[in-house]
Amino acid sequence: SQQGEEDPQALSIQEGENATMNCSYKTSINNLQWYRQNSGRGLVHLILIRSNEREKHSGRLRVTLDTSKKSSSLLITASRAADTASYFCATDYGNNRLAFGKGNQVVVIP
């Protein structure tokens, strides 16, 4: 299926460090979105980057998009314990649906 795939699958870092996650996809997209899911909760929309954008910032989040490589990265700077969660990329292929990757588990150690 044409889903985003995050890499790495699990990440454990110390508080204050940066966390970087990557996502790849297979065909052209309208936009790519990142979501966070805390344990036992629903997903929360973090940021959206359109296909004609290369970089976007929101607070401590930085997202890049490389359409030539069909990949995106999410950087969380100065991580906090509260950033411990699963992070999902989701791709909008323009076919009335959003396709989610399998998720990235991030653990921030205080």
Add this chain to the structure above:
Amino acid sequence: NAGVTQTPKFQVLKTGQSMTLQCAQDMNHNSMYWYRQDPGMGLRLIYYSASEGTTDKGEVPNGYNVSRLNKREFSLRLESAAPSQTSVYFCASSERQTQGYGYTFGSGTRLTVV
């Protein structure tokens, strides 16, 4: 400001039983979706409704039916539950399908079929 409300939060069914998962949003969103989340599988789209009065199959529709009751409500029905339908079900909504709007998710329904 409730956002997307799902009921129930937990449910245990016996194989063959039926049930309806309810979802309501108060954001005047046009599009609504049902996903299931299984360990190691990410989220998979079951059905979606791009606008009131329309519904379409997603990636894994077998064994499910949906009803877009009005603009606010989108229900998911399991007619004859099977153990393979044990999962966490999420409802989501967005302002519209096109032009790149983020989804708002409910808190999920954890369903176990025994």
